[in-house]
Amino acid sequence: MTFTEQLARAELAHDSMLCVGLDPDPARFPAPWRGDPARIFDFCSAIVDATKDLVIAFKPQIAYFAAHRAEAQLERLIAHIHDQAPDVPVILDAKRGDIGSTAEQYAAEVFERYRADAVTLSPFMGFDSIAPYLAYEGKGAILLCRTSNEGGADLQGQRLADGELLFERVARLASSAWNRGGQLGLVVGATFPAEIERVRELAPTLPLLIPGIGAQGGDAAATVRAGWRHDGTRTTAPIIVSSSRAVLYASAGADFAAAARTAALAACGQLNAARG
Secondary structure (H helix, E strand, C coil): CCHHHHHHHHHHHHCCCEEEEECCCHHHCCCCCCCCHHHHHHHHHHHHHHHCCCCCEEEEEHHHHHCCCCHHHHHHHHHHHHHHCCCCCEEEEEEECCCHHHHHHHHHHHHHHCCCCEEEECCCCCHHHCHHHHCCCCCEEEEEEECCCHHHHHHHCCECCCCCEHHHHHHHHHHCCCCCCCCEEEEECCCCHHHHHHHHHHCCCCCEEEECEHHHCECHHHHHHHHCEECCCCEEECEEEEECHHHHCCCCCCCHHHHHHHHHHHHHHHHHHHHC
């Protein structure tokens, strides 16, 4: 299946728009694992096993693994997800952005080494920084568009000569000329629901990866109203609403996995209630 087909299947099977972000910080692990990077796989796989029937996707953040020399644990974790939750796609949050042979190597890293189903990318260098990823048929490439951080407006909110804002141009290109294989999606932060709605106008069918609910304070109901679309029979415009810390660190005790499931259930309930 393609990445978009995987999303549709997981959304329907799990009645979910929730993505659990896997950002393992050993300093926040429960005792006796606290401070031990060798336990990254153990921690993350326990979260996966506790929430795998509640999510539309999992999103490991590569920096949290690389900083602790845990790339092999990341490979093992993604293999575990594919084995234990084969209907759930894996989005590798890497935010890569380069061109030529370097981009080809990054694409091989994502899709051949780690076997992710999709990856986050920076489109700042233009289409030729994205094209190597699209050579992997059916894989997803999710472009930074209007990010949840305050400083995102420094560039993304700049007005171009024709009057269009930069994030609007990214959304328009991703929905048209750049989306040659139907593989693109966009990252839009939950902290900016008006911008989510504008991106949805410009990209009416693309998957939107929306971080920022939970610890970052984004409103779940506003996010769904702004980005999710349904024609009465099926979802026509999917959203992937990501929560990381609020799920991962719902408890610092031995019950951390059960607490993560409880937090994920609560987030799913909030998102689903907003669909009406």
